[in-house]
Amino acid sequence: MRKVKLYIKLLGALLLLTLVLSGCSGGGDVAKEEPKVLRVSMALAEKEWEIMREYVFPPFEEANNVKIEAIQVEASDVPKKLEAMAKAGKMEIDIITQDNMALAPLVEKGLVEDLSEYRDRIPKEVLPSLIPVGEFNGKLYFMPYRPNVEITFYNEKKFKEAGLTPPRNWDELLEVAKAFKEKEGIGRVAIKGTLDGNTTCHLFDFIRSAGGDPLVLNDEGSVKAFTFLQKLYPYLSPVTKKADWNTMNQYLANETVYLGQNWPFGVSVIVQDGGKKEIKAYHGWRGPVKESHVLGGEVIGIPKGTPNKELALKFMEYLMSKEVQEILVSKLAWPSCRSDAYGQVEEWQQPYFAAVNKALAASEPRPNVTYWADVDKALNDAFKEIVIEGKPVKPTLDKYHNILEAAKKK
Amino acid sequence: MVTKQDSDLLAKVIKFLFWPMAILVMFFLLVPVYIMVKVSLSAPQDILTQHPPFLIHNFTWNHWLKVLKSGNLWLPFQKSFVVATITTVIAIMVAAPAAYVISRMPKKVRYTVILSLFFTRMFPEVGIALPIAVNFIKLNLLDTYTGLILAHLVKVLPFIAWILVGTFETIPEDLEQAAMVDGASRWTALTKVVFPISLSGIAVAAIFTWLESWNEFTYALYLTLSQRSLPLQTYYYVLRGDWFQSAAYSTILTIPVALVTFLLQRYLKSGYLSGAIKG
Amino acid sequence: MKILKTYRLEIIMLLPLVLYIIGFTFLPVMNTIFMSFQNPHTGAFPTFANYQYIFGRRDFNDAFWNTMIITGIGLTLEMTIGLVIALMLTKNFKGRGVFRSFLLIPMGVPTLVSAVTMTYIFNIHGYLNELLYRLHLIKIPVDWAGGGLKTLLMIVFADMWKVTPMVVLLLLAGLESIPGEVYEAASIDGASTWQTFRHVTLPLLKPSITMTLILRAIDAFRIFELPMVLAGKNTPVLSTYAYMEYNAYNNPYTSAAGSTILLVMILIFIFGYLFVSERNKEVI
Numbered sequence: 001m002r003k004v005k006l007y008i009k010l011l012g013a014l015l016l017l018t019l020v021l022s023g024c025s026g027g028g029d030v031a032k033e034e035p036k037v038l039r040v041s042m043a044l045a046e047k048e049w050e051i052m053r054e055y056v057f058p059p060f061e062e063a064n065n066v067k068i069e070a071i072q073v074e075a076s077d078v079p080k081k082l083e084a085m086a087k088a089g090k091m092e093i094d095i096i097t098q099d100n101m102a103l104a105p106l107v108e109k110g111l112v113e114d115l116s117e118y119r120d121r122i123p124k125e126v127l128p129s130l131i132p133v134g135e136f137n138g139k140l141y142f143m144p145y146r147p148n149v150e151i152t153f154y155n156e157k158k159f160k161e162a163g164l165t166p167p168r169n170w171d172e173l174l175e176v177a178k179a180f181k182e183k184e185g186i187g188r189v190a191i192k193g194t195l196d197g198n199t200t201c202h203l204f205d206f207i208r209s210a211g212g213d214p215l216v217l218n219d220e221g222s223v224k225a226f227t228f229l230q231k232l233y234p235y236l237s238p239v240t241k242k243a244d245w246n247t248m249n250q251y252l253a254n255e256t257v258y259l260g261q262n263w264p265f266g267v268s269v270i271v272q273d274g275g276k277k278e279i280k281a282y283h284g285w286r287g288p289v290k291e292s293h294v295l296g297g298e299v300i301g302i303p304k305g306t307p308n309k310e311l312a313l314k315f316m317e318y319l320m321s322k323e324v325q326e327i328l329v330s331k332l333a334w335p336s337c338r339s340d341a342y343g344q345v346e347e348w349q350q351p352y353f354a355a356v357n358k359a360l361a362a363s364e365p366r367p368n369v370t371y372w373a374d375v376d377k378a379l380n381d382a383f384k385e386i387v388i389e390g391k392p393v394k395p396t397l398d399k400y401h402n403i404l405e406a407a408k409k410k
Numbered sequence: 411m412v413t414k415q416d417s418d419l420l421a422k423v424i425k426f427l428f429w430p431m432a433i434l435v436m437f438f439l440l441v442p443v444y445i446m447v448k449v450s451l452s453a454p455q456d457i458l459t460q461h462p463p464f465l466i467h468n469f470t471w472n473h474w475l476k477v478l479k480s481g482n483l484w485l486p487f488q489k490s491f492v493v494a495t496i497t498t499v500i501a502i503m504v505a506a507p508a509a510y511v512i513s514r515m516p517k518k519v520r521y522t523v524i525l526s527l528f529f530t531r532m533f534p535e536v537g538i539a540l541p542i543a544v545n546f547i548k549l550n551l552l553d554t555y556t557g558l559i560l561a562h563l564v565k566v567l568p569f570i571a572w573i574l575v576g577t578f579e580t581i582p583e584d585l586e587q588a589a590m591v592d593g594a595s596r597w598t599a600l601t602k603v604v605f606p607i608s609l610s611g612i613a614v615a616a617i618f619t620w621l622e623s624w625n626e627f628t629y630a631l632y633l634t635l636s637q638r639s640l641p642l643q644t645y646y647y648v649l650r651g652d653w654f655q656s657a658a659y660s661t662i663l664t665i666p667v668a669l670v671t672f673l674l675q676r677y678l679k680s681g682y683l684s685g686a687i688k689g
Numbered sequence: 690m691k692i693l694k695t696y697r698l699e700i701i702m703l704l705p706l707v708l709y710i711i712g713f714t715f716l717p718v719m720n721t722i723f724m725s726f727q728n729p730h731t732g733a734f735p736t737f738a739n740y741q742y743i744f745g746r747r748d749f750n751d752a753f754w755n756t757m758i759i760t761g762i763g764l765t766l767e768m769t770i771g772l773v774i775a776l777m778l779t780k781n782f783k784g785r786g787v788f789r790s791f792l793l794i795p796m797g798v799p800t801l802v803s804a805v806t807m808t809y810i811f812n813i814h815g816y817l818n819e820l821l822y823r824l825h826l827i828k829i830p831v832d833w834a835g836g837g838l839k840t841l842l843m844i845v846f847a848d849m850w851k852v853t854p855m856v857v858l859l860l861l862a863g864l865e866s867i868p869g870e871v872y873e874a875a876s877i878d879g880a881s882t883w884q885t886f887r888h889v890t891l892p893l894l895k896p897s898i899t900m901t902l903i904l905r906a907i908d909a910f911r912i913f914e915l916p917m918v919l920a921g922k923n924t925p926v927l928s929t930y931a932y933m934e935y936n937a938y939n940n941p942y943t944s945a946a947g948s949t950i951l952l953v954m955i956l957i958f959i960f961g962y963l964f965v966s967e968r969n970k971e972v973i
Contacts, residue, residue: 045650071636088547105939185829238832242921254458275454373938420882442806460814507702530714532955536932537948541717625799660802667797672790
């Protein structure tokens with residue numbers, strides 16, 4: 001029976017500890033009723049949060065007598081969370097900033113407000129090319145706030161050792177990939193081949209820079225792009241199939257990959273945190289017809305059912321203001337969505353910032369179509385069959401062209 | 411046909427191989443933990459290289475200090491700890507009486523009941539986490555301890571009930587009948603005789619439940635806005651790319667678990683669990 | 690009414706658990722199964738369109754076989770090695786307490802963390818390749834995530850690290866509940882070590898093995914984080930397939946169909962196993 005007593009003591013101690021712990025949480029469970037609280041969701045790294053909390057939020061809080069409750073929600077989790085809240089009839093987020101690659105599900109599921117009537121609140125200094133990103137079927141659901149584009153990272157040391165220069169066109173890309181594979185026995189160039197949105201983005205770049213249209217998928221440019229990728233694939237790094245926006249940074253940092261494209265936030269992860277100063281970046285390569293990058297970045301939306309719509313709209317305008325945009329440029333080296341926002345980025349960041357701006361100049365928005373899920377699937381299936389498994393290009397693309405045509409009519 | 415002589419051989423082989431095997435198993439158990447600790451204590455150049463060394467060459471506490479100072483440790487720790495503990499206590503209070511009743515059912519019925527309890531665990535979480543989470547959000551439980559506890563109960567109840575059914579099965583029915591002959595009511599017989607005897611089985615079930623709740627991710631994702639639990643905070647570190655801080659964070663949160671299991675392992679021996687298994 | 694009265698206490702004791710499970714999980718599960726037979730566009734019921742669609746998908750077929758192979762190899766290895774370790778732990782030896790504590794650590798490491806740690810081992814420039822390189826076994830790093838059997842084995846290994854301790858604990862409990870007299874009797878009859886194991890230990894341990902196997906099978910079929918983190922979507926399993934359909938392609942109906950197929954597979958496995966093991970009862 002000694003053991004029994006011991007257990008009871010143990011349990012008692014545990015309970016006591018629990019009570020003490022929940023005591024000092026001080027009823028953090030409640031207090032959602034406060035009228036002037038604006039709940040904002042963003043997906044940022046720790047350093048970016050610091051800038052937001054220190055420089056961006058306080059002036060708005062003071063001017064409007066609100067408290068901003070900001071929460072971290074990853075782009076892929078935004079639809080999950082909003083859907084759960086919408087189904088429960090309790091929208092607990094007032095405004096979202098969301099990756100523009102992940103907008104379709106929000107619109108399809110009816111989770112965000114139609115902002116068409118507030119179109120005039122977009123300042124006229126905002127670059128007009130950014131606005132279509134937030135439009136679906138002629139309605140405006142999202143407003144621009146942070147344009148972004150993928151840049152090309154490369155390991156300067158390894159390139160020098162191999163006597164190579166970063167590729168400026170497709171031929172050089174193939175040459176570089178071949179050279180590294182021959183030298184080291186393993187591919188050192190990677191594209192993001194996870195067969196999801198990451199890959200879709202790359203495919204858009206390749207097809208468009210060959211003059212093709214990804215939504216047609218069997219035109220001359222698309223055939224060229226897939227033929228090239230099929231030729232390139234054997235020389236790529238094996239991590240290509242695992243490289244996404246997150247892991248690509250790691251592969252670049254630990255020298256698994258010497259050349260790869262990713263979003264500019266990789267700069268702070270690889271160079272600043274990882275101390276890999278030899279990882280440099282440039283805008284990228286051009287295809288047979290032109291250079292093309294998918295215009296990425298983040299947009300602002302308002303979840304349906306929020307009780308603070310008016311305040312959210314105000315915050316939206318604030319995020320697009322010159323004042324905020326200049327903070328974002330100078331402190332985070334984010335390119336601005338306005339033509340009149342300038343800032344001096346820190347010196348070490350300047351070459352990367354220049355690369356972003358140059359790539360941005362060659363960027364094109366992705367079309368927002370209602371059958372986006374089918375496009376995504378068709379592109380990735382085609383990539384798997386043609387590039388990875390080596391099936392003939394034209395007939396396979398014809399097949400997926402027909403699938404897309406059928407999806408369009410649905 | 412195996413002869414006695416062969417058996418001597420087998421016994422010898424077992425004796426000979428015992429320690430090498432024990433060491434091998436220990437090695438495999440510890441390697442991943444070692445690597446996690448190593449990454450968290452190494453300077454970046456030790457890890458970000460094509461040929462990572464097996465030992466720490468450039469030691470640093472930096473990543474630990476950053477995590478400890480980040481303010482991301484104490485609140486998530488508190489949330490996970492409180493939620494796991496309360497979940498465990500409630501789960502036992504709900505599951506123990508029911509498990510007792512099930513354990514006294516005829517064998518065929520018992521099997522059916524146990525398996526239907528597990529029915530919900532056979533479904534991938536992606537299919538049901540959303541509708542289950544919606545229920546709790548409707549009850550205004552988003553971002554609260556209560557909401558997460560209720561959701562974790564969904565996950566752990568079948569499990570704990572299964573272990574307890576087995577525990578109670580090993581307790582002979584005569585025992586409680588004897589108590590009842592002595593004039594005790596059935597409820598008293600249960601609380602005074604049956605439950606104390608099965609305390610050790612209950613403890614085992616409690617440990618499993620606690621760990622399950624401590625590690626839970628999917629429901630926490632749906633039911634959290636700002637107050638992140640430990641697994642969610644880890645997920646953030648992993649996704650947002652600071653490899654060293656995520657290793658430091660993981661190591662730090664493994665330490666209490668290692669301590670608790672070390673203290674509790676002595677109670678995990680002998681027949682405590684045995685009952686759990688006699689279908 | 691009489692039943693209600695006689696079993697009043699039992700009903701009161703059973704009710705909270707049953708209500709909770711039915712209320713919060715049984716209905717959502719049923720609803721999801723219902724959805725899998727619903728037409729995504731018209732809402733018509735019943736239809737097999739969702740199933741037809743996923744059966745026609747290559748990645749679903751890959752996911753199906755990958756799941757089967759991972760579960761098959763995984764369960765076999767986990768049960769065998771788990772049993773060996775459990776048998777070792779029945780012996781009294783110096784350092785048994787330490788051994789047992791080490792054994793429990795993986796159970797406390799969140800799956801996501803263990804998956805990330807495993808990537809450090811299995812990466813192209815991970816510790817496993819580094820070890821092989823230093824032993825001069827390889828010159829060019831092996832791509833463990835490259836697909837095929839080696840990738841599935843990698844996932845199995847990573848999973849084993851996390852779950853074998855649990856198998857050991859459950860089997861150990863079963864082993865220790867076997868009364869010592871049985872072994873004494875066997876030894877008096879002159880049974881060899883092998884004979885004792887085969888004809889005494891194994892039959893008496895069978896209930897433990899059954900329940901451990903069922904519990905493990907349920908989780909092994911649903912394996913999710915490890916394939917996702919270690920191998921990516923090029924090596925799909927059923928859980929990740931259902932996840933992709935829902936989250937990447939926004940189709941809860943086909944996702945539900947995938948989940949339902951997984952449920953059916955688990956049920957077939959459990960009943961198949963129970964059927965076979967019941968029928969062979971007399972043989973052992």
